[in-house]
Amino acid sequence: DAKTTQPNSMESNEEEPVHLPCNHSTISGTDYIHWYRQLPSQGPEYVIHGLTSNVNNRMASLAIAEDRKSSTLILHRATLRDAAVYYCILRAPVTKYIFGTGTRLKVLA
Amino acid sequence: GAVVSQHPSWVICKSGTSVKIECRSLDFQATTMFWYRQFPKQSLMLMATSNEGSKATYEQGVEKDKFLINHASLTLSTLTVTSAHPEDSSFYICSAAWAASLYEQYFGPGTRLTVT
Numbered sequence: 262d263a264k265t266t267q268p269n270s271m272e273s274n275e276e277e278p279v280h281l282p283c284n285h286s287t288i289s290g291t292d293y294i295h296w297y298r299q300l301p302s303q304g305p306e307y308v309i310h311g312l313t314s315n316v317n318n319r320m321a322s323l324a325i326a327e328d329r330k331s332s333t334l335i336l337h338r339a340t341l342r343d344a345a346v347y348y349c350i351l352r353a354p355v356t357k358y359i360f361g362t363g364t365r366l367k368v369l370a
Numbered sequence: 371g372a373v374v375s376q377h378p379s380w381v382i383c384k385s386g387t388s389v390k391i392e393c394r395s396l397d398f399q400a401t402t403m404f405w406y407r408q409f410p411k412q413s414l415m416l417m418a419t420s421n422e423g424s425k426a427t428y429e430q431g432v433e434k435d436k437f438l439i440n441h442a443s444l445t446l447s448t449l450t451v452t453s454a455h456p457e458d459s460s461f462y463i464c465s466a467a468w469a470a471s472l473y474e475q476y477f478g479p480g481t482r483l484t485v486t
Contacts, residue, residue, distance in 0.1 A: 297477075302461070302480065302482065303479055303480060304376075304463045304477035304478050304479045305463070305465075305477045306477070307477075348413070348414075352474070357404065357416055357419060358404075358416070358465075358475055359416070360415075361413060
């Protein structure tokens, strides 16, 4: 199973953009890049996913490096409700998710 | 769409008793369900993968006789913690997936188990 590396924690000011990095140098051609976030005492919540091209949705944007060995989750305007642990996961079809330690995002008012 | 529920949301039981946790896919048929355990301040650890109608596949180090998993229908999987002990106290989370979604997982809200 391909592994991901994320910073343990990051801080952001409210209303400012946040760039959460993820390294996945052993990614294979069929691995999708998924991002989930988890608020305290809740199950993981889907944020966004992509394969090769950058992706946008109402929650965030996902920027994928050309060699796919890294990606960045972009929250355009952080709010206090975005404070959570963000997990970057590589997923191949029909295989299990392996959660890393994630990045704990703290949003400062 | 793709909503997964868990019941109960929290449970307290006495040491030595058994506890059953249900995981339901509410608006889709889940061919595969996953069970995770999460200790405080730690990441999710996969315990087992279950396919409807088949025996569950347990991850290394997870006792299959202690954590009984049943996936008898396409919308329901259960996890029974047998002879629970305080060290089994944890946050248990299930997820569900189906083949047409390329096995993308949808997570339940979790169940907090406290064994006294």
